Each structure stands twice: as C-alpha cells, then as structure tokens.
Amino acid sequence: MEERKLSWYDQSSNFANLLQNQRMYTGAHFPVSATNQVESAASWSGTMRRPLFKPVELDDNIGRDDDDSDDSSLRLHNESKRRLTADQVRFLENSFELDNKLEPQRKARLAKALRLKPRQIAIWFQNRRARWKTKQLEKDYEALRSIYETLKVDRDCLIKEKEDLETEVLSLTKKLLLKERASNSSATILDSEISTPCVDEEGYNSMLMELTGSSNAFGLDDIDNYNSDHRSSQIGEVDDHAGGYDLSLEDDSCGYGLLWS
DNA sequence: CGCGTCAACTGGGATG
DNA sequence: CATCCCAGTTGACGCG
Numbered sequence A: 001m002e003e004r005k006l007s008w009y010d011q012s013s014n015f016a017n018l019l020q021n022q023r024m025y026t027g028a029h030f031p032v033s034a035t036n037q038v039e040s041a042a043s044w045s046g047t048m049r050r051p052l053f054k055p056v057e058l059d060d061n062i063g064r065d066d067d068d069s070d071d072s073s074l075r076l077h078n079e080s081k082r083r084l085t086a087d088q089v090r091f092l093e094n095s096f097e098l099d100n101k102l103e104p105q106r107k108a109r110l111a112k113a114l115r116l117k118p119r120q121i122a123i124w125f126q127n128r129r130a131r132w133k134t135k136q137l138e139k140d141y142e143a144l145r146s147i148y149e150t151l152k153v154d155r156d157c158l159i160k161e162k163e164d165l166e167t168e169v170l171s172l173t174k175k176l177l178l179k180e181r182a183s184n185s186s187a188t189i190l191d192s193e194i195s196t197p198c199v200d201e202e203g204y205n206s207m208l209m210e211l212t213g214s215s216n217a218f219g220l221d222d223i224d225n226y227n228s229d230h231r232s233s234q235i236g237e238v239d240d241h242a243g244g245y246d247l248s249l250e251d252d253s254c255g256y257g258l259l260w261s
Numbered sequence B: 001c002g003c004g005t006c007a008a009c010t011g012g013g014a015t016g
Numbered sequence C: 001c002a003t004c005c006c007a008g009t010t011g012a013c014g015c016g
Helices: A015-026 A034-041 A086-098 A104-114 A118-192 A204-213 A220-230 A232-243 A254-260
Strands: none
Touching: A086 A104, A086 A118, A104 A118
C-alpha cells in the first residue's frame, strides 16, 4: 500500500485530499463544483432527502481489499440498499469520467475516501458502466433512426424521380414510334390500298393499329412487357377502349396499353 | 399502487 | 484458481 505513505491518504476522510490526489493521478482538472463537494463532505447526510448509506467504519476497510468478504451483511441484515449520498455519487461520477475502469488501488482509495466498502465502489462502477451503455445504445439508436429517416426520404424522392423519368421515356418513345410510323404508313396506304376500315377521329389511331400488326419491327414487345408489369390497371382501361373498335388484334391488345396510356 | 431508479446480488464467461 | 466484468435480476425506495 504505497498510498499509505502519502500524507493525504491518512486524512482521506475528507474529499479535498482525494480531489488533490485525483488531479495528481490523472492530470485532469475537476470542475469548480468540486469545492462544493469538499465543503459538503463534512456533513454526510446534510442535504439528503432520503435514507442514505451509513458510512462504513474506516477500520472495516483497512487491510481488506477483497470485495466479497462479508458484504452480505451489508444487505438484508442492515438496512439494505440505501442510496449513496449526493456527494459520494458526484465524486464517483467525476472518477468515472476520468476512467470507467477500476483498478484495485483506485478502488481501495475511493472506498477509503468515501467511507464505503471496496465492494460498493466496484458495484457502483459496474452499474454505472451498465447505465452508460444503455444511454449509449439509446444515442446510437437515435442516430441510426435519423440516418434511416433521411435515407428513406431520399429513396422516396429517387423512386418518384425514376417513375417520372420512365413515364417521360414512354411518352417520348410513343411519339417517336408514331412519327416514324406516320411517315411510313402514308406511303404504304397509298401503295397497297389497305381495305381494313379504320374509323379514327384523331388520325393516329389507325396508325396504332398498323403499328400493332408489325410491332416487332419497332421493338414494341419490350414496351408491352413493361406495360404488363407496371401498368396493368391502365391495360384494363385500354382493353375496354380497344373492345369498342371490334379489333381482330385482340390477342395482342396489350400493345395498346402503352399507346393509350 | 404502479412505475422508475438504483444499490446489490447471481451466475457465467474471460483472463492471467 | 482468484479476480474481474457483464447481463440479468432483486428488493428498497421515492414519486405521481
């Protein structure tokens, strides 16, 4: 026990000495409130609102570093599970901030200074680590949840953007096909005098029917597939529409899904 | 009285 | 084997 050689240690029933030692021990600075600890250390239960630990007799600790000796007498026989004083807790908190692990020497030192049993110091540090871990998990969870929410919003925006782009692609493809077919079909109709009656008001409906008949040449199958995958509701709508024309191309009516949508 | 908090315990794994 | 740590639990206590 090298601490015994230190002058502060023999007077360790007071916080000021221990505070000094902690500064030396870690080189860290304590908050200003540490002085309050020193002052209030004089009266153990001065500001307490409920029953507190009766300070352990110093003799109980001397020469006994072992945790598990006869601490069972601590509970159940005595009035068990009394809270530590605010000053004790504050001091332990400071110590915990410096280092959340507890070496035997430090444990003994704290125990003497706070008039607690080493076992109590160890238990306090264990419980404190558990509380810290719980809080840390909560923080991590919140951080992850925040990231998740952000990513979700981004994802939804991207999906919407993708859908808009796909719609635009389809629209442009349709226009392109119609344009190409229009330039071809005018010549075709003139040449071969197609007899199929095309009752159209807007002109391009007839071209659509022709387009359907030779869809492969224009890659319409791909678009049909897309429609059957993604636009089934629209296809139904188109089918109703197409039925009105009494087409002989019913089996390929999917082709209109794209064009009518 | 239910609930939350906290000191203390238990049991098991890790380590030297 | 002694010791430490951790996860889970218990029991006392205070509060709304």
